[in-house]
Amino acid sequence: MKVLCIGDIMGEPGRRAVARAVPRLVAQRQVDVVIGNGENVAGGFGITPELAEELFDMGLAVITTGNHAWDKKEALDYFSRQPRLLRPANYPAGVPGNGSVVVESAGGERLAVLQLMGRAYMPTIDCPFQTAKREVARLKRETLAVIVDMHAEATSEKMAMGHYLDGDVTAVVGTHTHVQTADEQILPKGTAYITDIGMTGPLHSVIGVKKELAIEKFLTAMPRRFEVASGPSVFCAVLVELDARLGKAIAMDRIRILD
Amino acid sequence: MKVLCIGDIMGEPGRRAVARAVPRLVAQRQVDVVIGNGENVAGGFGITPELAEELFDMGLAVITTGNHAWDKKEALDYFSRQPRLLRPANYPAGVPGNGSVVVESAGGERLAVLQLMGRAYMPTIDCPFQTAKREVARLKRETLAVIVDMHAEATSEKMAMGHYLDGDVTAVVGTHTHVQTADEQILPKGTAYITDIGMTGPLHSVIGVKKELAIEKFLTAMPRRFEVASGPSVFCAVLVELDARLGKAIAMDRIRILD
Amino acid sequence: MKVLCIGDIMGEPGRRAVARAVPRLVAQRQVDVVIGNGENVAGGFGITPELAEELFDMGLAVITTGNHAWDKKEALDYFSRQPRLLRPANYPAGVPGNGSVVVESAGGERLAVLQLMGRAYMPTIDCPFQTAKREVARLKRETLAVIVDMHAEATSEKMAMGHYLDGDVTAVVGTHTHVQTADEQILPKGTAYITDIGMTGPLHSVIGVKKELAIEKFLTAMPRRFEVASGPSVFCAVLVELDARLGKAIAMDRIRILD
Amino acid sequence: MKVLCIGDIMGEPGRRAVARAVPRLVAQRQVDVVIGNGENVAGGFGITPELAEELFDMGLAVITTGNHAWDKKEALDYFSRQPRLLRPANYPAGVPGNGSVVVESAGGERLAVLQLMGRAYMPTIDCPFQTAKREVARLKRETLAVIVDMHAEATSEKMAMGHYLDGDVTAVVGTHTHVQTADEQILPKGTAYITDIGMTGPLHSVIGVKKELAIEKFLTAMPRRFEVASGPSVFCAVLVELDARLGKAIAMDRIRILD
Numbered sequence A, B, C, D: 001m002k003v004l005c006i007g008d009i010m011g012e013p014g015r016r017a018v019a020r021a022v023p024r025l026v027a028q029r030q031v032d033v034v035i036g037n038g039e040n041v042a043g044g045f046g047i048t049p050e051l052a053e054e055l056f057d058m059g060l061a062v063i064t065t066g067n068h069a070w071d072k073k074e075a076l077d078y079f080s081r082q083p084r085l086l087r088p089a090n091y092p093a094g095v096p097g098n099g100s101v102v103v104e105s106a107g108g109e110r111l112a113v114l115q116l117m118g119r120a121y122m123p124t125i126d127c128p129f130q131t132a133k134r135e136v137a138r139l140k141r142e143t144l145a146v147i148v149d150m151h152a153e154a155t156s157e158k159m160a161m162g163h164y165l166d167g168d169v170t171a172v173v174g175t176h177t178h179v180q181t182a183d184e185q186i187l188p189k190g191t192a193y194i195t196d197i198g199m200t201g202p203l204h205s206v207i208g209v210k211k212e213l214a215i216e217k218f219l220t221a222m223p224r225r226f227e228v229a230s231g232p233s234v235f236c237a238v239l240v241e242l243d244a245r246l247g248k249a250i251a252m253d254r255i256r257i258l259d
């Protein structure tokens, strides 16, 4: 089974880059399942039901999110209704939505996707490590093919999660920093890992935002309404090849396509 | 001129990787100047005069540091005496040491190295952007070839600095997260840029630390004495090719060598 | 000279409490100048020109603010036009508004008010200590009576400022935490000091916010639109008695009035 | 039943102030049980078995701690052995020590003490609110008299805890900021509350630390070995009067004694 995992999709430029790249990659590389992080599709802040449907229509089977999950109030109900739109599983009990889902490929193989969020420099929620152990055990009763989206800021927390789940899950892929890392690898016990898949969105920007606005924010510390940048885009993803029956990663390929 | 910039060198494994890789790269790729980040050479925490000399002997012309600059008390005086050992230039007035230096290549070309540190999730010091403008203007009276080590956690602050100095300096290279990013590029106005060069140190680790200790820290939130991991190493660097007379970047090559 | 310093005034309940308490206190205690922190008067978030005028009409000579200064866009211009509405002086160069002002009492005595903001767990701006030394020296050319509003979260940063300016200014009064502290004192070199004046606003609340909303925020980590609580109010202030000619504090009285 | 709750006891000056004040207060005010926060008794950083015994000998029945619980390695075992030395109950499973204890007064009445720690600007541990509900329910099977030490930085998190447990426990008393607040009150449903009891330790200091060292730290952002200040002390506590059978608070008196 081949799973294409797309990093944080940023606004309209990000959605367009997905629309262009996904069909081509699916065809060329025999992709079975596509997942992507949609926490920034709505103008950089959150996701709406319409935009989620648009991404599903482009071929995404599962959309993960993160700290921006709740930016659009109109999505709150939708999180409860749409099991393939995930929010971090380590949000406390009572928070709407689901943190994991099991989907099936066209070939009938099952893939579990689990979303976690780190806590270093991030919202203070339940422990992602405790949640991971519990949720992975539960999901593995349904399938051994488990991909974890670890949405976090600190490289240390993401790498710790990779090693913590090494041998237990198929892959741990990081999101949130909007910059692709070059450390894709198969960890010692067999789990595929990358610290951050990177953003899919405008290239000449500050993590997707118009650079002038971001710079001004750092210079003045005053609140600034951020806007998604324009210009050429970058599409960032990893392709995870795995044995779905054993849940074992075979390879992780890093993908970075400029317009 | 070709400048090899090495990312955070982690403990003894990092120093060994430098000793192995630098002579080979200098010879094979005609490197003129080598610089590297030494904030973690002393068992992961700081630097000592002896270890700095060891790195200079291995061919480093300039050592940059960061938030770990002050971990070893025995280095405090040395920072004041050794102009080629830098600490972030945006530490407030009165802090020992220097934030920039101009060195000369064997061919007689001058290169300025400026060290800055971000403030997002980092120690609260003077503004790196204000400091950058002032220091870059000063350094450019000596040479137009200026490389900036932007030691920071947040990808947004590093990219903002890249764009802020774009066209003004030769290159902005990020350090501190210990994970190499895959976004090396020439920015629109000509400055070479990478968000993080990545760590030089033990591969199977959590940013250089023994993974068991790092995981336990995340699971318990209790203080833990960290130890540098062992096993195979990774050497992370970028090679910046530049026109020293014009201060213009020609190319940035990302280097990641596994043992 | 007697100066009444009111803590963070929270929404409509806070404004009503000011309207009730100030005339009575001015009369009973022969208050010469009234100042107050207005960063939360507009429904808990920021200040508008209309609400600032309302506070000036109630007898405030100077309004200080803090991290909420910029919450209302309609106030941005007003900060530049109205010299008696302050924002922290240690915002970087280029930020609109003023960080200090000199006013005159009915009796013709001059009082300088300087606003600073701490950086621990707060927006990352210029150093309040460096700014304090520079601004205090400048203001003391106009009058020796100087009151500093140190808007900060960490008790350590506020106490450090108190001792840093001890003997140099008349009083350092803390704001921002919305809870009055019981440590009013004359520091060893003569400066009057309190860590926090406390909030003027709804008593049965979480720092002025409806308690149910605040609790839910802690339980879920989801964004919540905060609303100002209702019910009985508390009025928090300190009365600083000083020798305006010498700039020396004579006494600091803590005031906490329940509806 | 009358319970004397002492705030963070800072170093040797704090211990001496306890030794002086406690016997007198116990006698004069008929105190039944004394508890105190001991996280800073060992030179400002943590607690040792010897110093804990010293405090027990001075009459403390229970010692609470907080983020500094683990500063002294020699106390790790002792936390497991001594049930009357508490660490926050919301540390994750597997962490040594206990987060609550039930003690008996000389008159045979039982009092439960529960220690929690906030997470805003503090170590990232389990949710104090979830833990509170679970632990309070458990403790109330043993006694209805329950005092909660909420060790936290943010006033909002402490007030939210007060209201969250209002009517459920006898008292919620805050510690950690080292500055006594003036907001002692009986909340609407009957729980006694104060945001911070305040430090017991050297008065002319920055939260107990030598002021010169604290100021230098803010000015330079360099690591500084902190030392406990000397000079006159302040003793901070609250006296909670309660009906032990009903678990109802009758009164909370704030105590602040200068040398």
Ligand SMILES: [Fe+2]
Pocket (backbone or CB within 6 Å): A008, A039, A040, A066, A068, A176, A177, A178
């Ligand atoms: Fe994102």
Ligand SMILES: [Fe+2]
Pocket (backbone or CB within 6 Å): A039, A066, A067, A068, A151, A175, A176, A177
């Ligand atoms: Fe995110």
Ligand SMILES: [Fe+2]
Pocket (backbone or CB within 6 Å): B008, B039, B040, B068, B176, B177, B178
């Ligand atoms: Fe480092």
Ligand SMILES: [Fe+2]
Pocket (backbone or CB within 6 Å): B039, B066, B067, B068, B151, B175, B176, B177
């Ligand atoms: Fe660093």
Ligand SMILES: [Fe+2]
Pocket (backbone or CB within 6 Å): C008, C039, C040, C066, C068, C176, C177, C178
């Ligand atoms: Fe406020």
Ligand SMILES: [Fe+2]
Pocket (backbone or CB within 6 Å): C039, C066, C067, C068, C151, C175, C176, C177
């Ligand atoms: Fe504030």
Ligand SMILES: [Fe+2]
Pocket (backbone or CB within 6 Å): D008, D039, D040, D068, D176, D177, D178
């Ligand atoms: Fe403490």
Ligand SMILES: [Fe+2]
Pocket (backbone or CB within 6 Å): D039, D066, D067, D068, D151, D175, D176, D177
């Ligand atoms: Fe503490």
